[in-house]
Amino acid sequence: MLGADLAQPENAIARHDWVVAMAHKLGFALVGITRPEASSRSTELRAWLAQGKHGEMSYLADTVADRCDPRRLLPTAVSIICVADRYHDGARDREREFDDPCEAQGRIARYARSKDYHNLVRDRLHKLRHAMQSKFPDATFRLTGDIQPLMEREVHAQAFNGMIGKNSLLLVPGEGSWFLLGELLTSLDIAPSSRPPNWSPDPCGSCTRCIDACSTGAITPFSVDASKCISYLTIEQRGTIGPEFFGAMNGWLFGCDDCQTACPHCQPKKRRSVDERVGVVDARYAQRLSELPLFELLGWDEADRARLVVSSALKRASLAMLKRNAIVLLAEFAEHHASARAMIEARLCALQRDTQEDTLVREQAAIALAWLAAKAASPQ
Numbered sequence: 001m002l003g004a005d006l007a008q009p010e011n012a013i014a015r016h017d018w019v020v021a022m023a024h025k026l027g028f029a030l031v032g033i034t035r036p037e038a039s040s041r042s043t044e045l046r047a048w049l050a051q052g053k054h055g056e057m058s059y060l061a062d063t064v065a066d067r068c069d070p071r072r073l074l075p076t077a078v079s080i081i082c083v084a085d086r087y088h089d090g091a092r093d094r095e096r097e098f099d100d101p102c103e104a105q106g107r108i109a110r111y112a113r114s115k116d117y118h119n120l121v122r123d124r125l126h127k128l129r130h131a132m133q134s135k136f137p138d139a140t141f142r143l144t145g146d147i148q149p150l151m152e153r154e155v156h157a158q159a160f161n162g163m164i165g166k167n168s169l170l171l172v173p174g175e176g177s178w179f180l181l182g183e184l185l186t187s188l189d190i191a192p193s194s195r196p197p198n199w200s201p202d203p204c205g206s207c208t209r210c211i212d213a214c215s216t217g218a219i220t221p222f223s224v225d226a227s228k229c230i231s232y233l234t235i236e237q238r239g240t241i242g243p244e245f246f247g248a249m250n251g252w253l254f255g256c257d258d259c260q261t262a263c264p265h266c267q268p269k270k271r272r273s274v275d276e277r278v279g280v281v282d283a284r285y286a287q288r289l290s291e292l293p294l295f296e297l298l299g300w301d302e303a304d305r306a307r308l309v310v311s312s313a314l315k316r317a318s319l320a321m322l323k324r325n326a327i328v329l330l331a332e333f334a335e336h337h338a339s340a341r342a343m344i345e346a347r348l349c350a351l352q353r354d355t356q357e358d359t360l361v362r363e364q365a366a367i368a369l370a371w372l373a374a375k376a377a378s379p380q
């Protein structure tokens with residue numbers, strides 16, 4: 001059994017080393033421990049919500065009090081164990097040009113190209129909890145990991161797992177932000193991780209590459225306006241995508257990695273990492289699917305989607321949402337490929353008129369056709 005070979009840790013410092021060793025044994029790349037404290041960013045979060053930057057994600061506003069104080073998730077908590085898996089090495093996608101709309105592909109963000117990370121992180125957090133519970137039967141626990149309201153990146157930064165960059169992601173200097181996060185709150189007193197030497201809370205300095213790379217202008221330093229972010233628009237937003245975003249989607253069908261691939265810390269490494277656990281991509285995150293055919297997707301039914309999204313984070317988007325996203329990308333394609341325009345417009349017209357089709361898809365097709373018509377009326 002996990003941890004059975006390790007002696008019972010008698011004090012908070014020994015428990016720190018014991019938990020860290022077990023979490024590494026489970027394959028987590030980053031492991032840090034911190035105390036649950038009221039967030040220092042609650043004023044910022046409330047202002048962000050007041051400005052509507054959360055878009056349709058009303059659950060963020062509904063849970064703001066919990067989000068700003070982890071002790072509300074587990075009133076007995078005195079420690080938070082923060083873990084993370086490395087899911088990508090930063091390698092660039094192959095640049096591809098398509099002339100035939102039947103071949104055009106929509107890109108999938110890297111975190112969603114493998115098995116669903118929620119399960120991969122959570123399964124091992126459960127194992128960690130069981131191992132701890134067997135040594136400390138009186139301790140209480142609560143698992144988070146993207147399912148409970150928590151300022152995840154902030155607590156990971158407090159645990160010295162990384163720093164928060166201007167794109168608001170947790171990044172490890174020289175290793176990037178290709179990490180998926182999970183947390184375990186516990187009543188067990190575990191000594192917090194100590195501040196590494198030469199630690200600076202700002203990994204960015206004067207760099208603005210992520211801000212410059214964001215095609216929708218969603219980033220201001222250390223804050224992302226979710227309502228403008230392609231990840232939100234393609235995965236979280238349930239309604240149509242407005243014409244103001246047409247031409248800025250950069251080929252993304254599900255999510256967006258542009259502010260990561262632009263970051264100097266996220267580039268593929270030329271030399272081995274000091275800590276191989278942090279530098280090597282976890283084999284559990286082997287990529288299965290990096291893109292989807294846009295034209296074909298418009299003809300899918302629920303069975304096609306179910307085959308695709310089984311045990312994948314792609315299931316976050318409904319079939320209608322995937323079609324909505326494909327429509328926007330195909331309209332952009334038509335704008336750049338005059339020879340494909342008639343074919344795409346005909347398909348969009350058919351979708352708009354199809355009474356069997358989801359309202360979201362029909363409305364998005366109408367928006368796309370109007371955008372193409374406006375572009376044709378005032379070519380630049």
Ligand code: SF4
Nearest residue numbers: 214229230256258259
């Ligand atoms: S994910 Fe894409 S759209 Fe969102 S902030 Fe980053 S670059 Fe901008």
Ligand code: SF4
Nearest residue numbers: 165166204207210263
């Ligand atoms: S691209 Fe530059 S500014 Fe943005 S997170 Fe990376 S280091 Fe910071």
